[in-house]
Amino acid sequence: MTDNEKQRRPLRSRPTLRELITFGVVSLALFISLAIAPAKNYFSDWRHYQKSYLSLAGQRQGGTLVRSFHTGIRQIWVPKLSVVDRCQSCHVNLDGALVGATQQPFRKHPPIPHQLDEFGCAFCHRGQGAATSVEEAHYTTEAWEQPLLPARYLESGCGQCHLGTVQGAPRLNDGRKLLATMGCVHCHNVVQPDGTQLQPDDDPPPLLHIAEKTSREWIYAWIKNPQAYAATATMPNFQLSDQDAADISAFLIAQSTPSPASRVAVKAPGNANPDLTQAATVYGSSFCASCHAVQNEAGNLVGGNFGPELTRVGSKVNADWLRRWLNNPSDYEDSTRMPHYRFDEKQIALLTGFLLNKKDNDLLANVHLAPTDADSVARGKRLVTESGCAACHKINGVTPPQNFAPDLTRVGSRALAQVVFAPGMKHNLPDYVDAKIRNPRSFGPGLKMPKFTLTDAQVDSLTTALLAQSDRAASMPKELLISGGHESNYHPGGDAGRLMEDLHCQSCHMINGKGGDMAPDLSAEGSSVQRAWLLEFLNNPNTLRPALIRRMPKFNLTQGEINTISDYILSAYQAPGLDSHTIDPKALGPDAAAHGKELFYSRFGCNACHIADYKNDKGYVGPALSGVGNRLTPAWTYKWLKDPNALRPGTLMPNFALKDDEARDLTAFLMTLKAKQGGGK
Amino acid sequence: MKRSIVTLTLAATALFAGCKHAQVQGPHPTAYGAAITEVSGSKQVAQVGATLPQPVVVQVNGGDGNPVTGALVRFRGQGLQFTPAEALSDASGQVTTNVQLGFQNGDYQIIAETWKQDGTANSLALREIALGFEQTLGRQVNDQYCIRCHDSESTPERVSNLDNLTPAPHQFTDGATLNRISDTDLLNMITRGGPALGKSPQMPGYASTLKPAEIKAVLSYMRAVADPPYQSPGVKYGK
Numbered sequence: 026m027t028d029n030e031k032q033r034r035p036l037r038s039r040p041t042l043r044e045l046i047t048f049g050v051v052s053l054a055l056f057i058s059l060a061i062a063p064a065k066n067y068f069s070d071w072r073h074y075q076k077s078y079l080s081l082a083g084q085r086q087g088g089t090l091v092r093s094f095h096t097g098i099r100q101i102w103v104p105k106l107s108v109v110d111r112c113q114s115c116h117v118n119l120d121g122a123l124v125g126a127t128q129q130p131f132r133k134h135p136p137i138p139h140q141l142d143e144f145g146c147a148f149c150h151r152g153q154g155a156a157t158s159v160e161e162a163h164y165t166t167e168a169w170e171q172p173l174l175p176a177r178y179l180e181s182g183c184g185q186c187h188l189g190t191v192q193g194a195p196r197l198n199d200g201r202k203l204l205a206t207m208g209c210v211h212c213h214n215v216v217q218p219d220g221t222q223l224q225p226d227d228d229p230p231p232l233l234h235i236a237e238k239t240s241r242e243w244i245y246a247w248i249k250n251p252q253a254y255a256a257t258a259t260m261p262n263f264q265l266s267d268q269d270a271a272d273i274s275a276f277l278i279a280q281s282t283p284s285p286a287s288r289v290a291v292k293a294p295g296n297a298n299p300d301l302t303q304a305a306t307v308y309g310s311s312f313c314a315s316c317h318a319v320q321n322e323a324g325n326l327v328g329g330n331f332g333p334e335l336t337r338v339g340s341k342v343n344a345d346w347l348r349r350w351l352n353n354p355s356d357y358e359d360s361t362r363m364p365h366y367r368f369d370e371k372q373i374a375l376l377t378g379f380l381l382n383k384k385d386n387d388l389l390a391n392v393h394l395a396p397t398d399a400d401s402v403a404r405g406k407r408l409v410t411e412s413g414c415a416a417c418h419k420i421n422g423v424t425p426p427q428n429f430a431p432d433l434t435r436v437g438s439r440a441l442a443q444v445v446f447a448p449g450m451k452h453n454l455p456d457y458v459d460a461k462i463r464n465p466r467s468f469g470p471g472l473k474m475p476k477f478t479l480t481d482a483q484v485d486s487l488t489t490a491l492l493a494q495s496d497r498a499a500s501m502p503k504e505l506l507i508s509g510g511h512e513s514n515y516h517p518g519g520d521a522g523r524l525m526e527d528l529h530c531q532s533c534h535m536i537n538g539k540g541g542d543m544a545p546d547l548s549a550e551g552s553s554v555q556r557a558w559l560l561e562f563l564n565n566p567n568t569l570r571p572a573l574i575r576r577m578p579k580f581n582l583t584q585g586e587i588n589t590i591s592d593y594i595l596s597a598y599q600a601p602g603l604d605s606h607t608i609d610p611k612a613l614g615p616d617a618a619a620h621g622k623e624l625f626y627s628r629f630g631c632n633a634c635h636i637a638d639y640k641n642d643k644g645y646v647g648p649a650l651s652g653v654g655n656r657l658t659p660a661w662t663y664k665w666l667k668d669p670n671a672l673r674p675g676t677l678m679p680n681f682a683l684k685d686d687e688a689r690d691l692t693a694f695l696m697t698l699k700a701k702q703g704g705g706k
Numbered sequence: 707m708k709r710s711i712v713t714l715t716l717a718a719t720a721l722f723a724g725c726k727h728a729q730v731q732g733p734h735p736t737a738y739g740a741a742i743t744e745v746s747g748s749k750q751v752a753q754v755g756a757t758l759p760q761p762v763v764v765q766v767n768g769g770d771g772n773p774v775t776g777a778l779v780r781f782r783g784q785g786l787q788f789t790p791a792e793a794l795s796d797a798s799g800q801v802t803t804n805v806q807l808g809f810q811n812g813d814y815q816i817i818a819e820t821w822k823q824d825g826t827a828n829s830l831a832l833r834e835i836a837l838g839f840e841q842t843l844g845r846q847v848n849d850q851y852c853i854r855c856h857d858s859e860s861t862p863e864r865v866s867n868l869d870n871l872t873p874a875p876h877q878f879t880d881g882a883t884l885n886r887i888s889d890t891d892l893l894n895m896i897t898r899g900g901p902a903l904g905k906s907p908q909m910p911g912y913a914s915t916l917k918p919a920e921i922k923a924v925l926s927y928m929r930a931v932a933d934p935p936y937q938s939p940g941v942k943y944g945k
Contacts, residue, residue, distance in 0.1 A: 135838040176755025176809040193843030633908030643870035680914035
């Protein structure tokens with residue numbers, strides 16, 4: 026083609042077919058590429074669900090709901106907590122505007138104590154809050170490794186702010202308790218977001234004088250399988266080989282030193298076979314079963330779980346040690362929670378015989394250990410050091426290891442890249458934590474964590490509590506954290522204080538923020554009871570509650586000891602805001618009492634729970650009131666009736682919102698009830 | 707015509723293959739029962755997502771009423787997980803499974819099925835109850851305050867007071883009675899006591915003891931555990 030020819034060509038020539046095709050393909054490609062985004066948007070999961078929601082709403086509730094609905098992405102945005110949750114784009118009916126939708130994603134959110142937009146969704150449910158597709162929001166993807174949390178761990182969400190006991194979250198509460206009572210936090214460091222370090226609450230016995238208490242054979246059998254000795258034992262199974270167990274038992278016996286108790290002479294009984302019926306009576310009347318359980322013939326445990334189970338104690342302890350222990354437990358172990366009963370020689374002999382009779386001859390039948398030698402002891406010491414026994418138990422010559430096990434402060438957000446999964450496991454965090462607790466040695470040879478005996482529910486609880494230890498919790502604004510209650514370090518002082526420590530009153534009774542919860546809080550006991558009653562009670566503790574099985578034991582106190590303790594309780598443990606002037610005794614006359622009696626039976630039905638008269642009343646819930654006029658002070662009774670919860674938080678007694686004169690008349694009536702303790706029954 | 711025959715054949719083959727596949731998966735029954743009955747484990751109450759505290763045990767019986775060993779039992783139920791989901795009955799004709807509840811609170815239904823020789827299924831429906839947050843809170847309040855009088859069971863820590871009272875309190879599982887009382891009436895009774903509705907003054911009012919949310923939670927718990935189940939009056943739709 027020449028230049029001339031080019032010039033002659035019209036400016037607008039018809040495009041060739043080929044150009045047309047190229048143009049068409051390019052435009053189509055452009056169109057498609059431009060359409061991808063709107064199409065993705067159009068066919069998105071949330072749009073699909075919003076459409077089906079609208080059609081459902083239209084069918085059921087007609088116009089209003091449909092008209093007020095705005096199509097589009099919906100999100101909860103809480104900048105302070107870095108929450109951007111778009112879950113409501115599909116779960117459009119969380120507020121329940123459309124009544125009766127039972128299928129997801131349109132179910133109403135069940136009632137919870139927070140507004141849904143207060144914390145968003147992923148805070149508790151996990152998953153990827155900002156995602157807008159079903160897959161990305163709920164499941165693990167390449168870019169997001171945190172899938173939706175299974176329902177059984179949901180309470181871990183609460184635990185990210187609520188660091189103490191949470192009402193309505195039993196699994197979380199149990200899990201936190203188990204971390205302490207199973208001794209997890211002896212080895213693992215767990216620090217809550219407010220800086221509180223979880224403390225163990227399982228009281229493992231010191232092994233400093235173990236040779237006095239038991240035999241090498243028993244130690245061997247015990248560390249091989251603690252649950253074979255006592256089903257309730259919390260000591261885990263270290264899955265030791267026979268040789269390892271033999272060496273460890275050799276070392277533990279070798280390291281043992283004489284205890285202060287060994288210097289105390291306790292006479293051995295003259296009669297080697299005590300009367301077991303009489304012995305059982307001492308065991309019963311000392312209320313040993315309030316703390317210690319024994320398996321009965323049917324295989325059921327009977328008794329408390331505060332002290333160790335005694336089913337096979339006769340196969341464990343040395344008779345001489347047991348006598349000294351019963352004489353005064355603190356001589357052997359000063360940190361024990363067992364009270365110092367003032368048993369006489371005969372009682373000690375009876376109890377020793379009774380307990381030694383609780384034997385299981387099969388337990389040690391097959392234990393035949395080679396004699397101890399220096400190699401065995403040295404190897405035992407090495408094993409004890411390596412296994413971390415000293416993290417829980419005091420052992421001579423072995424220092425407690427520091428940071429023995431991985432820190433679990435942020436275990437609830439551990440990156441999966443840092444996690445070594447056992448073969449065949451699902452790759453997600455809850456399953457990993459669950460498997461670690463259930464069967465720690467399944468993750469490979471050489472791992473040290475022992476196997477604990479836990480029920481499925483306990484494993485779920487522990488996992489829940491650990492999942493609450495998340496990054497989100499650690500970065501919570503401090504003002505949103507609700508710390509748990511901390512035990513005070515209250516100790517009673519003076520002579521009475523020394524006596525009360527000796528009796529370990531605070532093992533069962535809470536006093537000024539420290540102590541157990543087995544028996545009533547004594548912080549205000551001095552305002553509550555009359556002196557004569559208290560003296561009599563300490564001399565012969567008689568239950569006030571007909572239905573209660575756990576009781577205060579009789580400590581065989583001397584009159585001097587009783588006076589010391591009573592004086593202290595009556596002067597030191599006073600409730601603020603009430604005294605002898607709170608109510609005028611003259612106002613408690615017979616007329617008031619008569620009216621009070623009417624109120625007691627007819628108006629308020631107090632006899633539903635309380636026995637005022639053993640002949641007619643049957644109420645079993647509250648303490649018997651037949652002798653309350655001798656027991657409680659009028660001022661306390663009056664204040665108590667007005668607002669029981671103010672004096673004892675958490676008491677079962679409801680607040681009847683009594684008027685002043687009603688409380689006064691009831692007090693007058695109650696003060697006339699002066700039957701001898703225990704009633705006439 | 708020819709084409710439709712081919713399609714049909716293909717479909718039938720696929721169907722057959724599917725059936726065969728399904729049969730190979732489960733354990734092979736060595737016997738067949740005529741009936742399936744519950745031994746234990748229905749009407750348990752647990753939190754959402756929890757494994758039921760007790761396993762569910764069913765028994766397969768033959769035509770003569772004696773237990774059948776080796777019969778196949780399969781469990782299913784919407785939202786539920788079974789371990790195992792199917793098994794052969796043991797020497798006493800029983801099959802035991804652990805049941806994990808789903809995400810939703812409310813009632814779950816377990817269907818346990820066994821097959822007769824002719825391939826027809828015998829099934830048994832069991833009810834289990836899952837508690838959400840509100841019902842769990844209600845259960846806590848119940849366990850602390852209500853249970854003493856409203857539950858006839860005694861434990862070593864807590865002796866029931868139910869038999870000491872006249873008129874006897876209703877147990878919360880007593881759906882036949884409680885389902886007929888409206889939410890408003892029940893709330894009033896808990897809040898202001900029995901006399902508020904002309905009932906016994908032995909039921910105290912809890913207005914000053916419990917928070918309104920706790921009282922509502924108790925009601926929610928009562929409704930959840932009612933037997934027969936409580937049907938909310940709810941909203942009825944035209945279409």
